[in-house]
Each structure stands twice: as structure tokens, then as C-alpha cells.
Amino acid sequence: MTTTLADDRVRCPWAGDDPEYRRYHDEEWGTPLHGDRALFEKLSLEGFQAGLSWITILRKRPRFREVFAGFEPAAVAEFGEGDIARLMADPGIIRNRAKIEATIGNARLVRELADGELDELMWSFAPAAAGHRPRSMADVPAVTAESESMSKALRARGFRFVGPTTMYALMQSAGMVDDHLVGCWRAA
Numbered sequence: 001m002t003t004t005l006a007d008d009r010v011r012c013p014w015a016g017d018d019p020e021y022r023r024y025h026d027e028e029w030g031t032p033l034h035g036d037r038a039l040f041e042k043l044s045l046e047g048f049q050a051g052l053s054w055i056t057i058l059r060k061r062p063r064f065r066e067v068f069a070g071f072e073p074a075a076v077a078e079f080g081e082g083d084i085a086r087l088m089a090d091p092g093i094i095r096n097r098a099k100i101e102a103t104i105g106n107a108r109l110v111r112e113l114a115d116g117e118l119d120e121l122m123w124s125f126a127p128a129a130a131g132h133r134p135r136s137m138a139d140v141p142a143v144t145a146e147s148e149s150m151s152k153a154l155r156a157r158g159f160r161f162v163g164p165t166t167m168y169a170l171m172q173s174a175g176m177v178d179d180h181l182v183g184c185w186r187a188a
Contacts, residue, residue, distance in 0.1 A: 009185045013137060020058050030186060032175035036118040039174065040110050041071035043122075044103045046170045047161030048094045054169075056094075063092030068103065076107035102160035109158050125150035125167075126176035133182045140179045143168050 015025035033042060045064065049057045057064075067090055069075035087093065087100050110118050125146045134140045147168035154162040171177045180187040 010183050012181050012184050018055060021055055024058055026186065029173055030175050030178045030180055034119050036073065036110060036116060037071060039118055039122055040073045042170055042174050043106065044071060046166050047102055048099050050161060050166055060093055067093060073107040073110035076104055077111040079104045099161060106159050122150065123176065133187055134179055135182045147171055
């Protein structure tokens with residue numbers, strides 16, 4: 001089931017009536033995203049989102065970008081204890097030490113990869129285009145075989161906060177899968 005709002009656009013119901021959520025739905029979610037920096041940012045923010053609502057992350061994203069050096073993996077990889085203390089004291093982000101340390105650790109792993117390797121690795125798990133489009137949110141999975149495989153591969157390389165549910169959310173947001181519902185104006 002989709003939702004129609006004041007602008008007469010039919011959207012997936014999760015977009016609700018929050019302007020930032022609608023903008024995200026209309027402009028980003030399900031749009032193919034490439035590039036190591038962009039995917040590192042998505043990986044990091046999805047990790048911070050674990051256990052929270054995505055709108056919380058969207059509202060804090062500008063500050064996350066500011067304090068995490070634009071999510072440039074090489075810059076974040078250089079963060080140390082002083083940076084962790086600085087981040088833990090910043091009310092503009094999610095102050096979870098384990099997630100902050102995981103982001104820094106993940107940046108160090110990305111820095112070790114060849115240019116484009118993170119993009120290639122993550123997109124290697126994108127499933128073939130589905131033969132059907134979900135009709136309701138009940139038809140949208142939380143985990144797939146591909147997200148489980150992506151999670152397993154990233155964990156094997158040492159990445160953290162990359163569980164299969166988090167990886168499926170990343171696959172949706174980065175356009176590796178297109179879960180816009182039947183009737184949504186963004187449905188391909």
C-alpha cells in the first residue's frame with residue numbers, strides 16, 4: 001500500500017509526511033550509488049542506525065559528515081583516542097563508542113583496499129533484478145541470501161556493524177535492490 005500526500009505524488013508509506021524523509025525517498029533511496037567514499041559513508045551511517053530510526057540518522061547526517069571528515073576513509077582511518085573522545089562528547093551524532101570505533105576500524109580496512117575495491121565488493125552481492133515489485137511493506141524482506149553473503153564477506157575481512165539486516169538496508173538505500181512499492185512514483 002502506498003501513500004499520497006499534498007503534492008499528489010504516491011510514495012512508499014515509510015516516507016510519511018516528514019519533509020526530509022520524503023526528500024530522501026524521492027531523491028536517494030533506491031538510486032544506484034557507487035564510489036568507495038560514498039559507500040563507506042552509507043556503510044557507516046547504516047551501522048550507526050542499528051537499533052534506531054533512519055530519520056534520526058538523516059537529521060544528524062550533516063553533523064556526521066562534518067565530524068567524520070566527509071567520510072573520507074583515509075582521513076577517518078587516522079582517527080585516534082582523542083578523536084574518539086571528541087566524538088563521544090558531540091551531541092550532534094550518535095554517541096555510541098562501539099559504533100564510533102567500528103567506523104574508524106572499518107575506515108582502516110577500506111584504506112587497505114585498492115581504489116574501487118569496496119564498490120566492486122559490495123556491488124558483487126547485488127541480486128539480479130527481481131521479477132516482481134513488492135505490493136506492500138509486508139512483501140519487503142529484512143534479510144536476503146545476498147545480504148547474508150555480503151555480511152559474511154565483510155565480517156571475514158574484519159568489518160563491524162555489518163549484520164545481514166543492516167546490509168539489506170544498505171542494499172536498498174544504495175540502489176542494489178529496488179523495493180519501491182507498486183504504485184510508488186519512484187517504482188521503475
